Amino acid sequence: MDKPVLELDGISAGYGTGLVLQDLSLTVDRGEVLGIMGRNGVGKSTLLKTLMGLLKVRSGRLTFSGHDLTNAPSYRVAAAGVGYVPQGREVFPDFTIRQNLIMGNLKARNDDIDAAMDLFPVLRERARATGGSLSGGQQQQLAIARALIGRPALLVLDEPSEGIQPSIVREIGTTLKQVSAEKGMTIMLVEQNMDMITQCCDRVVFLEGGRIATSVPAAQLLESPALLNKYMAF
Amino acid sequence: MSSVATIVLDASNYALILLLIALGLAIIFGLMNVINLAHGEFLMLGAYTVLSIQMAGGPFWLGLIAAPLAVGLFGLVIEEVVIRRVYHRVLDTILATWGLSLLLKQSIVLVFGPGSHSIEDPISASVMIFGAPYPAYRLFIMAISLLVVTATFLFFFKTRIGLAARGVIANRNMAACLGINTRNLDRMTFSLGAALAGLAGAVIAPLISLDPHLGLGYLVPAFLAILVGGLGSIMAPVVGAAGVGVTENLAATFLSPVYAQLIVFITAVLVIRLAPGGLLGKKRRQT
Numbered sequence A: 001m002d003k004p005v006l007e008l009d010g011i012s013a014g015y016g017t018g019l020v021l022q023d024l025s026l027t028v029d030r031g032e033v034l035g036i037m038g039r040n041g042v043g044k045s046t047l048l049k050t051l052m053g054l055l056k057v058r059s060g061r062l063t064f065s066g067h068d069l070t071n072a073p074s075y076r077v078a079a080a081g082v083g084y085v086p087q088g089r090e091v092f093p094d095f096t097i098r099q100n101l102i103m104g105n106l107k108a109r110n111d112d113i114d115a116a117m118d119l120f121p122v123l124r125e126r127a128r129a130t131g132g133s134l135s136g137g138q139q140q141q142l143a144i145a146r147a148l149i150g151r152p153a154l155l156v157l158d159e160p161s162e163g164i165q166p167s168i169v170r171e172i173g174t175t176l177k178q179v180s181a182e183k184g185m186t187i188m189l190v191e192q193n194m195d196m197i198t199q200c201c202d203r204v205v206f207l208e209g210g211r212i213a214t215s216v217p218a219a220q221l222l223e224s225p226a227l228l229n230k231y232m233a234f
Numbered sequence B: 001m002s003s004v005a006t007i008v009l010d011a012s013n014y015a016l017i018l019l020l021i022a023l024g025l026a027i028i029f030g031l032m033n034v035i036n037l038a039h040g041e042f043l044m045l046g047a048y049t050v051l052s053i054q055m056a057g058g059p060f061w062l063g064l065i066a067a068p069l070a071v072g073l074f075g076l077v078i079e080e081v082v083i084r085r086v087y088h089r090v091l092d093t094i095l096a097t098w099g100l101s102l103l104l105k106q107s108i109v110l111v112f113g114p115g116s117h118s119i120e121d122p123i124s125a126s127v128m129i130f131g132a133p134y135p136a137y138r139l140f141i142m143a144i145s146l147l148v149v150t151a152t153f154l155f156f157f158k159t160r161i162g163l164a165a166r167g168v169i170a171n172r173n174m175a176a177c178l179g180i181n182t183r184n185l186d187r188m189t190f191s192l193g194a195a196l197a198g199l200a201g202a203v204i205a206p207l208i209s210l211d212p213h214l215g216l217g218y219l220v221p222a223f224l225a226i227l228v229g230g231l232g233s234i235m236a237p238v239v240g241a242a243g244v245g246v247t248e249n250l251a252a253t254f255l256s257p258v259y260a261q262l263i264v265f266i267t268a269v270l271v272i273r274l275a276p277g278g279l280l281g282k283k284r285r286q287t
């Protein structure tokens, strides 16, 4: 059995003096598509920000592909092979689609940019439009393509379906499944959208009280409404 | 009374020098959020580099090349030793760079004395422009400023590292999460900004009297220029330096230098009141 690609070991992190994650441990296997669920405000985005080096790790260890990335600066996390699609997308509004993609990989050649645009044809149709002029769904597709153009070993996404029309959500889900199948890419998907979770994920973990409360195979999720009630109801 | 051509040329001259200084300030502020109060002293160091080489018997042109290199290198060291430790706390950067400016002025007093020095004219010839003689060296200043400013803009707008730098200005965290090495960009930016100030100090050295306090007279209008143009944009200093430089220079020609500073200051305050983000500034993202 391969070693897990990502290991979080007893991580605590948060904002100011408060801790949002407390002694959180999680391992992600190579090639796995992991769903991360939990109520609003439970700390899903905090978890991804901590992984990306945007928040300080107060205690614990973060290991990725054998590198210790505990409190590494964000650019080192990215360089180690983590692609990040943040909540709210954060495309560069004044840059064109092409320039946004180049930001994801300064060494990208034309065929890399072509390949990124192949993932979402709308990006090619509007290649000269600026990021700020795109619809929410198009921005989300751009943010995903921008993360993938860096050829990450691990792709992390924070609520990619948020505020996006259902047809585009399905298209994004299909693309994620495709890159996971074709490239064997490991994916961590923070989502509230059940369709997307069941469409893409192998396994789902629920976040509660600053740590991982439960882990279940995605297939079991639909048959266990009690789990959803316990961790998702308000 | 000088001719119209001379007045226009003098005003452009001053505006272009101001642009060299303001551009450095603006890119340092844009990328690192550092308000560099020692920027005027970087300029002074450039001028004193020329002086040192003159005192050692070297030609002016060697000083002109050495100044941006020396001050750029100095900026690199200062970034590593001071700035990177404080850059995420605005008040600390202000205190640290203010302290640095005092230290630099004092060091110059120790080495060169408190009095003033002058640099020999590198080109004493004049050129006839619209029937009036105009110093060729001032034309040279305009040419070199235009060249360097153009090169700086080409770097920011036509290269991928320049794109990355603009990405850091727009959204530092996101750029870093995409793998942009913000540490290297900070080093490069601070050093480039310092080098631009050093170059400005070197080119104006023959026109001014060198003393340890010469920086302030340029820092203040350069700051006004980036405030008027708009913080957080690399194009802003162009508009700001043109506005501030031309206004100050014309007012100094027709009224007096004291009135000129007053008029520039009042106009700048008015512009900033009416357009708080500056002329090219964007509205702050509403949250």
Ligand SMILES: Nc1ncnc2c1ncn2[C@@H]1O[C@H](COP(=O)(O)OP(=O)(O)O)[C@@H](O)[C@H]1O
Pocket (backbone or CB within 6 Å): A015, A020, A038, A039, A040, A041, A042, A043, A044, A045, A046, A047
């Ligand atoms: N920038 C911030 N500063 C302070 N507290 C924050 C910040 N962002 C989020 N929080 C708090 O941290 C907790 C977890 O937030 P978050 O990770 O965004 O939740 P989720 O993504 O699961 O909805 C919430 O209580 C939220 O109020």
Ligand SMILES: [Mg+2]
Pocket (backbone or CB within 6 Å): A044, A045, A046, A087, A158, A159
């Ligand atoms: Mg969130």
